[in-house]
Amino acid sequence: MRGTQLPVVTNLYSSRERVADIAGAGDDTFCRRWSELVSRAADSQGAAIATVERPTTLVAGKLSDLPLLTYHAKDAGPYFTSAIYLAKHPDTGTPNLSFHRSMYVSDSELRVRLGDTHNLAAYYRAAEARDEPLEAVLLLGAAPEIFMGACASIPEGASELDLAATLAGTAIASYQGTTVDLPVPASSQVVVEGRFLPHERRSEGPFGEFLGYYVPEAENPVFEVTAVYWQPDAVFHSILCGSAEDHVPMQAVNAAKTFAHLDARLPGILDVSCAPGFMNTTIRIRQAYEGHARQVLLAAFSADMDYNKLCIVVDEDDDPADIAAAIRAFVNRGRVDHRVMVIDDVPGFYRDPHRDHWGRVGIDATRPFGRSDEFVKKSIPGVEDIDPDDYL
Numbered sequence: 521m522r523g524t525q526l527p528v529v530t531n532l533y534s535s536r537e538r539v540a541d542i543a544g545a546g547d548d549t550f551c552r553r554w555s556e557l558v559s560r561a562a563d564s565q566g567a568a569i570a571t572v573e574r575p576t577t578l579v580a581g582k583l584s585d586l587p588l589l590t591y592h593a594k595d596a597g598p599y600f601t602s603a604i605y606l607a608k609h610p611d612t613g614t615p616n617l618s619f620h621r622s623m624y625v626s627d628s629e630l631r632v633r634l635g636d637t638h639n640l641a642a643y644y645r646a647a648e649a650r651d652e653p654l655e656a657v658l659l660l661g662a663a664p665e666i667f668m669g670a671c672a673s674i675p676e677g678a679s680e681l682d683l684a685a686t687l688a689g690t691a692i693a694s695y696q697g698t699t700v701d702l703p704v705p706a707s708s709q710v711v712v713e714g715r716f717l718p719h720e721r722r723s724e725g726p727f728g729e730f731l732g733y734y735v736p737e738a739e740n741p742v743f744e745v746t747a748v749y750w751q752p753d754a755v756f757h758s759i760l761c762g763s764a765e766d767h768v769p770m771q772a773v774n775a776a777k778t779f780a781h782l783d784a785r786l787p788g789i790l791d792v793s794c795a796p797g798f799m800n801t802t803i804r805i806r807q808a809y810e811g812h813a814r815q816v817l818l819a820a821f822s823a824d825m826d827y828n829k830l831c832i833v834v835d836e837d838d839d840p841a842d843i844a845a846a847i848r849a850f851v852n853r854g855r856v857d858h859r860v861m862v863i864d865d866v867p868g869f870y871r872d873p874h875r876d877h878w879g880r881v882g883i884d885a886t887r888p889f890g891r892s893d894e895f896v897k898k899s900i901p902g903v904e905d906i907d908p909d910d911y912l
């Protein structure tokens with residue numbers, strides 16, 4: 521790319537097939553496969569790292585040598601959007617991987633959005649309680665298992681490095697950081713070492729975010745940069761916020777989180793999808809009794825406190841990723857007034873000063889229980905064998 525030393529790549533994780541493939545799952549078995557990986561990782565107890573020598577070929581530089589990309593008309597400046605932070609809890613040492621957009625301010629300073637409900641924010645609060653900085657490494661362009669581990673939100677106390685290793689099927693080859701006491705996954709294309717300064721907030725944003733609007737300027741944590749380096753043939757990963765690459769992997773792991781929650785409580789849970797957004801969740805079930813779908817809705821609301829704002833339940837022959845079909849099923853399979861559940865005044869997405877994300881709506885789009893014979897999807901026999909040339 522002109523003006524920078526590194527080529528830029530984007531759209532690496534934009535398709536459901538690619539994400540399912542990374543997890544070793546078929547397209548409609550991702551949720552079950554991911555849930556198994558998460559529980560296996562929880563049992564693996566910290567065997568995630570294989571320490572290797574730090575390569576002597578790494579190229580040292582500064583932030584402004586990297587592609588500094590400004591994405592939207594009103595963004596406050598250039599951002600690193602594929603920014604995966606690896607940090608350890610100051611008290612327990614549990615490693616965490618998560619994405620946090622990072623605004624470039626100078627070669628020594630990034631300003632970083634740490635969502636309140638995310639683990640890195642909790643780690644930062646724990647460091648602040650000790651009046652200490654929180655060390656972290658920022659990985660730009662990491663291996664797929666690190667990428668997917670960073671999308672995941674797993675139970676507190678479990679390590680997302682263990683999850684990445686479980687996904688890769690082998691320990692993560694890592695070398696020691698140069699200015700921080702942290703392992704650096706050797707696959708990382710570009711690495712930024714540094715520390716979050718305690719009790720320091722500075723202006724970050726506005727930034728065009730995943731919901732399609734600008735997040736206004738706010739006071740956010742400051743990351744002091746202590747080292748920047750990259751592989752000799754490094755490629756710089758850029759993610760357009762709100763694009764398929766931003767949405768698809770996160771939708772997949774959020775759907776799997778809801779799937780695991782429901783599957784542990786109720787029968788007949790087949791698949792979950794959060795397409796096309798994050799705030800909606802569609803659950804495919806095999807109906808077992810009258811009212812089953814309504815119980816699934818109630819449980820789905822509590823599966824994720826941030827995202828399950830609109831939940832829809834569909835039948836086993838429906839595609840949960842096709843929300844248009846789900847709405848069609850809802851309006852064509854029964855009374856709309858009896859099949860909507862509205863839960864007033866429940867907090868939702870954490871960043872919500874005006875309560876725009878409060879409340880939950882559930883929609884039962886399944887067939888009336890026991891009347892599936894009246895709602896057989898129509899089909900045309902032999903349609904797939906018709907050749908228009910035989911008739912025209």
Ligand SMILES: Cc1cc2nc3c(=O)[nH]c(=O)nc-3n(C[C@H](O)[C@H](O)[C@H](O)COP(=O)(O)O)c2cc1C
Pocket residue numbers: 601602616617618619620621622633634635636637638639640670671672673674680759766770
């Ligand atoms: C490309 C991308 C960018 C993201 N940017 C942010 C961000 O700026 N701030 C934030 O709090 N979460 C952001 N997220 C969401 C979190 O990284 C994600 O929910 C993660 O699972 C949180 O991890 P944790 O549960 O280990 O805390 C982003 C996710 C993706 C995929």
